Amino acid sequence: MNLTPEEKEDIKSLLLFLVEKKSEISDGHNGFHLKELEPFLQELVEEQKIKCRPTITADNYFKINN
Incomplete structure (x- = not known):
């Protein structure tokens, strides 16, 4: 990026x-782990602001094209 x-x-x-x-x-x-961001990303998916595409190793998040 x-x-x-x-x-x-x-x-x-x-x-x-x-x-x-x-x-x-x-x-x-306790330390912070990047996995703790996943609920926020999921909320954005539920709000239809982004979309999630599962891959073999992880979920990737994308902008929704209108």
Whole structure:
């Protein structure tokens, strides 16, 4: 993915927020895992904002073309 420096910073800030939030709610005992994003992706699928296509190794998410 080609992202602008600003877009990269936005994503890094969001990921840092998620790691800090996980640390806060677990009192520093649990780390954040990318699998924890799956419920949010599933919500976007249910809201028909994106679509999911299962592959052999993982689910891939795509923009819905209108």
